[in-house]
Amino acid sequence: xxxxxxxxxxxxxxxxxxxxxxxxxxxxxxxxxxxxxxxxxxxxxxxxxxxxxxxxxxxxxxxxxxxxxxxxxxxxxxxxxxxxxxxxxxxxxxxxxxxxxxxxxxxxxxxxx
Amino acid sequence: xxxxxxxxxxxxxxxxxxxxxxxxxxxxxxxxxxxxxxxxxxxxxxxxxxxxxxxxxxxxxxxxxxxxxxxxxxxxxxxxxxxxxxxxxxxxxxxxxxxxxxxxxxxxxxxxx
Numbered sequence: 001x002x003x004x005x006x007x008x009x010x011x012x013x014x015x016x017x018x019x020x021x022x023x024x025x026x027x028x029x030x031x032x033x034x035x036x037x038x039x040x041x042x043x044x045x046x047x048x049x050x051x052x053x054x055x056x057x058x059x060x061x062x063x064x065x066x067x068x069x070x071x072x073x074x075x076x077x078x079x080x081x082x083x084x085x086x087x088x089x090x091x092x093x094x095x096x097x098x099x100x101x102x103x104x105x106x107x108x109x110x111x112x113x
Numbered sequence: 114x115x116x117x118x119x120x121x122x123x124x125x126x127x128x129x130x131x132x133x134x135x136x137x138x139x140x141x142x143x144x145x146x147x148x149x150x151x152x153x154x155x156x157x158x159x160x161x162x163x164x165x166x167x168x169x170x171x172x173x174x175x176x177x178x179x180x181x182x183x184x185x186x187x188x189x190x191x192x193x194x195x196x197x198x199x200x201x202x203x204x205x206x207x208x209x210x211x212x213x214x215x216x217x218x219x220x221x222x223x224x225x226x
Contacts, residue, residue, distance in 0.1 A: 034213045043203045043217025044156070087155065091213050101213060103148075103155035 004088045009108040018075040020107050022088030025069050033064060033071045036087045036103070044087060044103070048073070075109075083111045116140065117218035119204050124223045126198075134189045134221045136204035144207040145187035146215060149173060149200045156203060162187055191223065198225045 005023040012018045024033070032051050036044035048055055050062040050071070061074040075082055085106040117138045126132045138145065144163045148156040158171030162181040176195025181187055187206075191198045201222050205215040 032213055041201070041220065041222070043205065043220055044215075045217070046214040049213060089213065101158075101215065103157075105153070105155050 004090055004102075004104055006086075006088050006104070006107045008105065009110070011110050011112065012078055013112050014079055015077050018078050018082070018109060018111075020073045020075075020086055020088075020109070021070060022073070023070050024088070024090045027068050027090050028092070030092045031068075031090045032092070033062065033068075034089045034091065034101070035060070035062065035073045036089065038085045038087065038106070047086075078109075078111045080111050080113065082109065084109060117204060117206055117216055119202075119218035119221050121221060122219065124221055126223070126225050128225055129193045131193060132191050132198075132223065134191065134202055134204075134223070136187045136189065136218060138185055138187075138204075138206045138216075138218075140206055140208060140216060141184070142206035142208035142216070143184070145181070146205045146207070147171075147177070147179065147187070147189045148203045148205065150203060150220075151200050159189065159202075198223060 032049055034049040035047045037047050038044040048060050048062045050064050052064050055062045063072045085108050087103050087106040089101050091101050120135045146161040147159040149159055150156050157173050159177050160168055160171050160179045162168035165184050168179050168181050176192055178190045201220050203220045204218045207215045
C-alpha cells in the first residue's frame with residue numbers, strides 16, 4: 001500500500017479556506033485517494049474520495065494533479081467545528097483488499113475564532 | 114436508525130484478565146473491522162472479516178481474537194497475551210465494494226490496571 005505524507009498540524013481561522021496537501025509518490029494505478037475526519041474520542045468519518053482531477057461534495061473538494069503523486073483536501077470557509085484530525089489514505093479501489101486502509105498520523109487542524 | 118454500536122464506552126480491567134468488546138451493526142454490511150488507536154497515533158488494523166464465519170489477521174493481531182458467527186456482530190476479545198492492551202478500540206463496517214468507505218462506531222476506551 002502506498003505510503004502517504006501529510007503535515008502533522010495546521011492552524012487556521014474561522015471563515016478561511018484550508019488546504020491540506022498529502023504526498024503519495026508511489027501511488028499505484030488502481031489506487032484511490034480517500035480522506036477521513038476524526039474528532040477526539042470518536043471514530044473517523046469518510047469525507048471524500050477521488051481518483052484524478054477534481055471531486056467536490058457538500059463538505060469538501062479534492063484536487064488531484066495529473067501525476068497523482070499528491071492530493072489536496074480543500075475545506076471552504078472553516079468553522080470551529082472543523083477542528084479535527086484529517087487522514088489521507090491511498091488504497092486500491094473496489095474494496096477487495098480486506099479493508100486494509102492505513103491511517104497514518106494525520107493532520108491535526110486547529111481552527112481559531 | 115442504522116449504525117454501528119460499541120459497548121461499553123469505557124472499560125476497566127485488571128491485568129491478566131481477558132475482556133470482550135462488543136460491536137454490532139444494522140447496516141447489513143458484509144465486512145467488519147477492528148482497529149486500535151493509541152494517543153496521538155493513527156489507527157492500526159487488528160482483525161477484519163469480509164463475510165460471516167471468516168476473518169483475517171490485520172497488522173497487530175497478536176494477543177487478540179475475534180469471531181463472526183452473525184453478519185451483524187463482530188466481538189473482539191483482548192486476551193492476557195496482549196502486552197499493552199490499554200487503548201481506544203474502534204469497530205467499523207463496510208458494504209460498498211467500489212468505495213473505500215468504512216463506517217465507524219463510537220469506540221471503546223479500554224484501561225487495564
